[in-house]
Amino acid sequence: MSTSSSATETIVLGGGCFWCTEAVFDRVQGVLDVESGYSNGQAVNPTYERVCTGRTGHAEVVKLEFDPAQISLREILEIFFVVHDPTTLNRQGNDVGTQYRSGIYYTDDAQKQVAQDVIREIEASKTYHSPVVTEVAPLANYSTAEAYHQDYFLNNPNQGYCAFVVGPKVEKFQKTFASRLKA
Numbered sequence: 672m673s674t675s676s677s678a679t680e681t682i683v684l685g686g687g688c689f690w691c692t693e694a695v696f697d698r699v700q701g702v703l704d705v706e707s708g709y710s711n712g713q714a715v716n717p718t719y720e721r722v723c724t725g726r727t728g729h730a731e732v733v734k735l736e737f738d739p740a741q742i743s744l745r746e747i748l749e750i751f752f753v754v755h756d757p758t759t760l761n762r763q764g765n766d767v768g769t770q771y772r773s774g775i776y777y778t779d780d781a782q783k784q785v786a787q788d789v790i791r792e793i794e795a796s797k798t799y800h801s802p803v804v805t806e807v808a809p810l811a812n813y814s815t816a817e818a819y820h821q822d823y824f825l826n827n828p829n830q831g832y833c834a835f836v837v838g839p840k841v842e843k844f845q846k847t848f849a850s851r852l853k854a
Contacts, residue, residue: 678738678740679703679736679737679738679739680736680737680739680744680778680782681734681735681736681737681778682734682735682737682744682747682775682776682777682778682782683708683710683732683733683734683735683774683775683776683777683778683810683813684696684732684733684735684747684751684774684775684776685710685711685730685731685732685733685771685772685773685774685775685776685806686733686751686754686755686763686773687731687755687756687762687763687764687766687771687773688731688763688766688771688832688836688837689707689708689731689732689733689816689820690707690820690823690824690832690833690837691754691755691763691824691836691837691840692732692733692751692754692755693705693706693707693733693821693822693823693824694823694824694825694833694837694840694841695750695754695840695841695844696733696735696747696750697822697824697825698841698844698845698852698853699737699742699747699750699844699848699851699852699853700741700742700851700852700853700854701737701738701739701740701741701742701746701851702735702736702737702742702747703736703737703738704734704735704736705733705734705735705736706733706734706815706816706821707731707732707733707815707816707820707821707823708732708733708734708813708814708815708816709722709727709729709730709731709732709770709813709814709816710729710730710732710774710776710810710811710812710813710814711728711729711730711732711774711776711806711808711810711811711812711813712727712728712729712730712812713727713728713812714727714728714729714812715812715814716814717729717814718817719816719817719820722770723768723770725768725769725770727770728769729770729812730769730770730771730772730774730776730806731770731771731816732774732776732813734813735747742851744782744785744786745785745788745789746851748775748785748786748789749789750844750848750851751775752789752793752798752803752805753843753844753847753848754840754843754844755773755840756773757773757793757799757803757804757805758799758800758801758802758803758804759773759801759804760772760804764836772804772806773803773804773805773806774805774806774807774808775805775806775807775808776808776809776810776811776813777807777808777809777810778809778810783807783809786807787807790803790805790807824837824838824841
């Protein structure tokens with residue numbers, strides 16, 4: 672599952688609310704497709720309402736299809752670790768629950784190794800004052816989120832959560848990684 676074709680790879684990331692993570696990665700050069708979904712829980716094809724209860728075990732995630740000739744997994748993870756807080760267990764800001772956990776869900780051993788290496792480097796650099804609690808696990812039980820969650824920020828930029836939570840994360844990405852912005 673690591674390659675959709677010979678030229679692309681897929682990685683699944685949980686960085687809190689998928690609206691935020693999707694909005695950032697939609698703008699990253701080399702990321703070909705971003706899909707909001709749910710993964711690594713017990714229920715099959717859960718609904719948003721069920722995931723929000725915290726009882727399905729799923730994380731809100733984005734599935735990224737990317738071209739490794741344009742952007743490496745390491746670069747994707749560097750962006751990921753800047754645009755969310757990987758030190759808060761089961762929360763991002765005011766979003767609290769296991770569905771908001773930080774996670775990297777890999778599709779092969781090479782991706783697992785890159786994820787572990789990046790986390791070790793972050794820990795060694797003392798970038799954060801607290802330990803990184805990002806879950807690194809094989810991708811399991813992925814399902815696509817409902818249609819209204821796809822491209823949510825693009826379609827609802829003035830909605831309150833988008834304006835006050837998603838927008839600032841997108842701005843942070845644009846300032847920190849200007850060279851990685853799609854044209």
